[in-house]
Structure formats: C-alpha cells, structure tokens
Amino acid sequence: MVLTHEMMAPVMFAGLGVMLLSGFPVAFALAANGMLFAGIGIEAGLLSPALLQALPQRLFGIMGNQVLLAIPFFTFMGIILERSGMAEDLLDTVGQLFGSVRGGIAYAVIFVGALLAATTGVLAASVIAMGLISLPVMIRYGYDMRVSTGVICASGTLAQVIPPSLVLIVMADVLGVSVGDMYLGSVMPGLMLVGLLVLFIFAVSVVKPKMLPALPPEARTLRGRALFIHVMLVMVPPLVLIFLVLGTIFMGVATPTEGGAMGAVGALILAGFKHRLDLKLLKEAGHSTALITTFVMFILVGSTVFSLSFRALDGDLWVEHLFLAIPGGEWGFIFVVNLIVFVLWFFIDFFEIAFIVLPLLAPVAAKLGIDLVWFGVMIGMNMQTSFLTPPFGFALFYLRSVAPKEVSTVAIYRGVIPFVLVQLSALLIVIAFPSMVYMLIGDTKKLDTTNIRIEGPRDDYSSGSGGGIYGGGGSSPYGAPANPYGAPPPAK
Numbered sequence: 001m002v003l004t005h006e007m008m009a010p011v012m013f014a015g016l017g018v019m020l021l022s023g024f025p026v027a028f029a030l031a032a033n034g035m036l037f038a039g040i041g042i043e044a045g046l047l048s049p050a051l052l053q054a055l056p057q058r059l060f061g062i063m064g065n066q067v068l069l070a071i072p073f074f075t076f077m078g079i080i081l082e083r084s085g086m087a088e089d090l091l092d093t094v095g096q097l098f099g100s101v102r103g104g105i106a107y108a109v110i111f112v113g114a115l116l117a118a119t120t121g122v123l124a125a126s127v128i129a130m131g132l133i134s135l136p137v138m139i140r141y142g143y144d145m146r147v148s149t150g151v152i153c154a155s156g157t158l159a160q161v162i163p164p165s166l167v168l169i170v171m172a173d174v175l176g177v178s179v180g181d182m183y184l185g186s187v188m189p190g191l192m193l194v195g196l197l198v199l200f201i202f203a204v205s206v207v208k209p210k211m212l213p214a215l216p217p218e219a220r221t222l223r224g225r226a227l228f229i230h231v232m233l234v235m236v237p238p239l240v241l242i243f244l245v246l247g248t249i250f251m252g253v254a255t256p257t258e259g260g261a262m263g264a265v266g267a268l269i270l271a272g273f274k275h276r277l278d279l280k281l282l283k284e285a286g287h288s289t290a291l292i293t294t295f296v297m298f299i300l301v302g303s304t305v306f307s308l309s310f311r312a313l314d315g316d317l318w319v320e321h322l323f324l325a326i327p328g329g330e331w332g333f334i335f336v337v338n339l340i341v342f343v344l345w346f347f348i349d350f351f352e353i354a355f356i357v358l359p360l361l362a363p364v365a366a367k368l369g370i371d372l373v374w375f376g377v378m379i380g381m382n383m384q385t386s387f388l389t390p391p392f393g394f395a396l397f398y399l400r401s402v403a404p405k406e407v408s409t410v411a412i413y414r415g416v417i418p419f420v421l422v423q424l425s426a427l428l429i430v431i432a433f434p435s436m437v438y439m440l441i442g443d444t445k446k447l448d449t450t451n452i453r454i455e456g457p458r459d460d461y462s463s464g465s466g467g468g469i470y471g472g473g474g475s476s477p478y479g480a481p482a483n484p485y486g487a488p489p490p491a492k
Contacts, residue, residue, distance in 0.1 A: 005046050009315035012037040016306065016356075026352050027295075030302030038309040051312050058304050062297070066257055067173050072293040073260025074164050077245075077267040079285040081119050084271035086238060087129035090115055093234040095137070095215075096227060103205040103212035105138050106151045110197050113155025115235075117162035117190075118242045119267075127156030127398040136404060144211035145407060146415035147204060153395040153412070154197055154419035157387045160350075161380045162190040163246050164263070169256065170296070170354045171376040175362050178373075179256040180249055185373045185437040189381060192436065193426040200422050237273070241266045250440070296351055303355035316363060323364040330368045334431065337361055338382050345386035346393075374430075374437045381430055385423040388416050 012033065019029035041047035062068070090112045098104035109130055116126045130152045138148040160167050163183040172182040205212040245263040248254035254262065271277040310316070326332040344353055358379070365375045387395050390413040400409055430436060 005313065006318075008037065008041060008046065008313040009310060009318040012310060012313060012315065020348070020352075026348075027298035027302035030299070030306040030356070034302075034305035034307075034309040037313065041309070041313060047309075047312055051308070055305065055308060058308065059301060062300055062304060065173070066255070067169065067179055068297075068300075069257040070164075070169050070179070070260040071166055071296055072289050073257065073264045074166060074169070075292050076285055076289045077260065077263040078119065079288050080264070080267040080271055080277075080281065081238070082116075082129070083281055083284060084267075084274060084276040086119070086270070087112065087116055087126070088133055089234045090238070091130065091133045093231055095134070096221070097231060099215035102209055102214050103201045104215060105134060105141070105143065106147065106201045106212060107198065109134050109151050110155050110194060110201065113158045114162060114190075114194050115238060115242075117159040117165070118246070119238050126159055127153060127395050128402050130156060131399045131402040135399075135402075135407070139404065139406070141215055142210075142213050144208075145411045147201075147211055148415070149399060149403070149407060149412045150415035150417075150419045151197070151201065153388055153393070153399055153416050154423065156395050156398070157384045157423075158190065158194065160384045160387065161186050161193070161377070163187065163249075164256070164260065165380070167350055167354075167380055167383065168376070170351065171358065171379065174354050174358045175372045175376050177376065180252070181373050181441055182376055183246065183256070184250060184440040185377045186380060188436050188439050189377055189426065189430050192429065193381075193384075193423065196422050196426055197419070200418065237270050241270065299351050299355050303359075306356070307359060316360065319360040320364050320367065323361070324367070330370060333364065333368055334370075334378075337365075338378070338427075341379060341382050342386045342389075345383050346389075350383060371434070373441070374434045377437050378427070378430055381423070381427045385420060385427060388423060389420050390416065 015037070016029065016033045019033055020026065024032075038047065038052060042049050042051070091108060094108035094112055095105050098107045101107065113126055113130065116129075135148055135152060139145065159165060163186060165186070168182045168186055169179055172179040201212065241263065244266055245259045248262065249256055249259040268277060271281065323333055323336070326336050328335070341353065341357070344357065362372060362375070366372060387393050390396060393416070396412055396416065399412055403412065
C-alpha cells in the first residue's frame with residue numbers, strides 16, 4: 001500500500017496515539033513520531049530534506065522564549081510556600097475566623113483553596129494539605145463525610161484557573177495570546193466559581209444544617225483582639241505577595257516573567273520570616289522546580305518536532321476540515337471540543353494536551369470567530385471539572401491517598417458529584433456569557449491582522465501537490481500558518 005500525501009497526516013496522528021498508549025514517554029513519542037514521518041515523507045518524495053533545516057531554528061526559538069521563564073519562577077514560589085507550612089497556617093486561622101458559622105470549616109477550605117491557588121498554584125499540594133488538616137477536623141465535629149470530601153477536592157482544583165496558574169501560562173504561549181490577558185480573563189470566572197462553591201455550602205447549611213454544624217466554643221481557641229492579630233499576621237503576607245505578583249502584571253508594571261521572579265523572592269522572604277527557610281527546603285524546591293521545568297521543556301521540544309512534520313504534511317488542514325465539518329458551526333465546535341478535552345484529561349497530563357491538541361484547535365477556533373483568550377479560559381474551566389470527575393479525576397486520587405481509613409472511596413466519589421455539577425454550571429456560564437472574561441481586560445483596541453502580509457523567499461521544500469512551501473497550501477517555513485489565528489473578533 002502506497003501512502004499518498006492526503007493519507008500521511010491521519011496515519012501520523014494515529015501513530016502518535018499508538019505510541020502514547022504503549023506507554024512510551026510523551027516527549028520522546030512526539031519527537032520520534034515527527035522524525036519517523038518526516039523520513040517517510042522524504043523517502044516517498046512527498047517532502048524535501050530541506051524541511052528539517054527549519055528544526056534547529058525552532059528549537060532555538062523555544063530556548064529564547066522569555067514567557068516560558070515564568071514557569072520555573074512560579075513553580076519555585078509555589079513549592080517554597082507550600083513546604084513552608086502556609087496552608088496549615090491559613091486553614092487554622094480561617095477556620096477560627098469562620099468557626100462560629102454553620103459550615104465554617106467548609107468556607108475556610110474554599111477561601112484557603114482560592115488563596116493557595118493564587119500563591120502556590122499546585123493542585124496536588126492544595127488537596128493533600130487540606131485533606132490532612134481539615135478532613136479529620138470536619139469528621140470529628142460531625143460534618144457530613146460526602147460534603148467534606150467534595151469541598152476539599154473542589155477547592156483544590158481552583159489552582160488550575162486562578163492566576164498565576166502554570167496552566168494559563170502554557171495555554172497563553174500555545175494559543176499565541178498575552179499571558180497578562182489570559183490572567184485578567186480568568187480572574188472573574190475564577191471568582192465566580194469560588195462564589196458558586198460558597199453559595200452551595202450556604203444552601204446546604206440552610207436546608208440540612210446537621211450536615212454542616214458550627215464548631216463548639218471549646219474548639220475556637222482565639223477570640224477578639226487575639227484573633228484579629230493572628231489573622232493579620234497570617235493572612236496579610238500572602239495577600240501582599242499576591243498583589244506584588246499579580247497586581248504588577250495586571251497594571252503593566254512587570255511582565256509575567258518578572259512577576260514570577262518577584263514571587264519567588266517574596267516566597268523566600270516569607271519562609272525566612274517564619275523561620276522555616278533552610279538548606280533542605282531550598283534543595284527540595286530547586287530539585288522539584290528543575291524536574292517540572294525539564295518535563296515541560298522536553299515535551300515542548302518533542303511537540304515542536306511533531307508539529308513541523310505534521311503541518312508539512314497538511315495535518316493542520318486535515319484537522320481544520322474535520323472540525324469545520326461539525327454541524328452547528330461555532331456552537332457545534334465548542335461542544336465537541338469540550339467533550340474531547342474533558343475525556344482526554346482523564347488519561348493524559350495537561351502539558352501533553354496543551355502541546356499536542358491545542359495547537360490543532362486554535363486555528364479552527366479563530367477561523368470560526370472565537371476569541372482565543374476566551375477559548376483558553378473555557379478550556380481551563382473544563383480541565384478543572386475533569387480533575388474532579390469520578391472515576392479518574394486526579395483530585396480524588398490525591399485525597400484518597402491521605403484520607404482517614406473511615407473515609408471510603410465511594411464516599412469521596414459520591415461527595416464530589418454535586419461539586420462537579422457546580423463546576424459544570426460555572427463552565428456553562430462562561431460559555432453563555434463570554435463578556436465575563438473581558439470585564440478586566442477592557443476595551444483595548446485589537447490589531448486587525450486581516451490585511452497584513454509577510455512575504456519572503458519561497459523555496460520549494462515539498463514535492464507534493466498541496467501548493468504551499470511544504471505542499472501545505474500557505475504554511476510558513478517554520479510550520480505555522482501564514483495567518484494562524486485570523487482577525488481577532490471584537491470583544492464579546
């Protein structure tokens with residue numbers, strides 16, 4: 001059987017799926033798949049060997065990408081804050097503050113989850129810390145086990161959509177939009193989700209007050225002035241750090257990379273003030289940061305090799321035609337994308353989806369007139385829900401690993417179902433009211449790129465019949481479409 005130019009892209013995509021399902025490391029699967037099909041294309045006369053000349057420049061472009069520097073900075077900041085005991089201090093303080101209210105510990109878990117999301121941004125750390133500290137207390141004072149486990153898992157997932165989430169940084173880079181805009185666009189949806197969680201706990205405490213009792217007086221050790229001073233000492237430093245990092249980015253004073261650097265330094269200062277900064281903590285934070293950063297960069301290099309060959313074989317056009325053929329136009333596309341992404345989150349990591357799937361979806365979204373900032377926020381909200389959904393939600397496994405023996409896996413699964421519905425409601429609100437994403441971005445005039453053309457030498461790198469320089473019908477020499485995102489639509 002002879003592979004034609006039209007067959008190469010689907011076969012290449014299927015080959016990648018086989019490699020991933022076989023357990024081969026993702027970064028190497030991407031790179032090997034890209035090089036394999038580039039070789040097949042060259043051998044079959046469908047591509048020119050000159051195609052691979054673009055690869056070194058693309059790899060150097062990754063290494064010179066200033067935006068990606070924010071990843072190690074924010075990772076280091078989060079690990080320092082998480083391992084210096086900030087979660088424990090916040091949970092104890094906010095628990096004392098809301099202890100006299102029905103559902104007070106549940107409120108504390110939600111607010112601390114939001115604060116941890118805005119500082120550490122690490123889902124596993126948030127769920128594990130709250131599971132170790134709050135869950136035993138909630139069970140001891142008669143909280144319903146299902147509500148307790150559900151609220152801890154739901155609050156832990158806030159780290160994915162509230163800035164300075166690593167998810168948002170990666171999506172902004174992949175989608176080709178400003179990290180600052182992605183951060184600003186996710187603030188209101190994130191706060192809306194926090195509000196919905198609080199509203200749900202309030203409703204449960206009113207309808208079934210026995211499920212969420214108030215703490216007894218003997219459990220509230222701090223009152224009056226002592227409580228006020230304790231709240232100020234514990235809560236003000238992380239709030240100041242949040243302002244220094246996010247406030248400077250939002251005001252345009254600092255870039256995301258500079259904001260991440262300030263956050264890393266601020267985290268070291270906070271840990272030092274608490275007398276928890278030592279050589280062991282620095283080694284652990286440095287080691288974890290290096291692991292995560294290397295993981296991301298290797299996947300990015302692998303995806304670059306894959307995308308170069310895939311686009312040269314008109315893979316982007318094949319994907320575009322598939323999605324444009326979906327009935328319902330824009331709404332049909334949104335529904336199918338959410339369904340696909342929701343299912344994929346169960347089985348593969350975010351970074352793999354970001355570097356494999358999103359680059360294929362972004363041009364189609366733009367062609368349908370969908371703004372990419374809103375599209376990225378929607379994907380983030382979707383991912384947050386899938387992290388919570390039984391039976392494969394990662395947050396459920398994290399909580400199961402630290403939950404007391406009396407908490408069954410069935411109780412955890414049953415407990416998160418109402419919170420999954422709350423998060424799905426938040427996702428539907430973002431889809432139905434896209435203006436929420438633009439409330440803080442403002443009416444900044446966007447550049448109309450419709451009539452911009454960049455022309456250069458057009459060496460024929462392809463022996464195929466597609467008409468472009470790779471036989472792809474108008475791709476640039478580095479594998480990106482000449483106008484990958486179309487004209488930005490007006491703010492919705």
